[in-house]
Amino acid sequence: MRDKEKEHQLGDFIKGRTLFIQEICKKKGLNFEDTQEAIRREAVRLAKRNERGEQLEKRLFGGAILASSYLPDWVDKFFLKAMTVVLQGPGSQLYTTSSKRPCIAFEAGRFNAHRQAEGVFHVFFVGKKPEEWLTGAFATIYRQCYGAKAAERLVSEQLSEKHFKIMLDNKDLEKAGPIDCSTVIGYLYGGLEKLGAKGIEVNHTKCAVLAGSIETHCIYDVTWK
Ligand SMILES: [Zn+2]
16 A cells, blocks of 8 residues: 555656656757666666665656656655766766756756646646746645645745745655755746746745755745746
8 A cells, every 4th residue: 555645646747757858868969768777777776775776666667657656755866866967977966056057957847847837737827827826836736746744834925026935844755855956946947937937036045955954944036027
């Protein structure tokens, strides 16, 4: 039996990672199958250090993932790290704190916002103004990816017409970390892009999940023009 508290409906998010890899390969002229295999090997190697190798292989690479599939949240942590290492080279920047300095995890989040806006989450985007999306629909999408408990702690505060402060607390999720925060920056950025916002900036001004952090929430400052 799956543990509903620990697994979320991540199927479509994970499918999006694979499509993102495909897109990057196209742009960089890389062979997709070889790249995917290198990412799989790297992800399993990273997961083995946490005694998750076998489980990762089975859940993430063991068969077809459907949009409706439930998966443990930690699979994405190893997947994103492996993607960064393979696509950008070892030692490259794993995370960012601003949309002004994109990284692979940021781009993966942005990519998913774009495709989900036209796919599974179309209903949460269609006809919405950026401010409507940030006050309502974003929380619904967040809930699907992070679960009910984390979604209850989400605070979306409108500071002025085109300025929001989003507060998130996902410390109790195993995938929580600055790489995951980068995907949130990317998702907010990509979502607003899809809604026609211009001059978007998303800055992750306080992070609660960086090692040694004393913050209670991750704070995202979101502006557009
Ligand atoms: Zn953070």
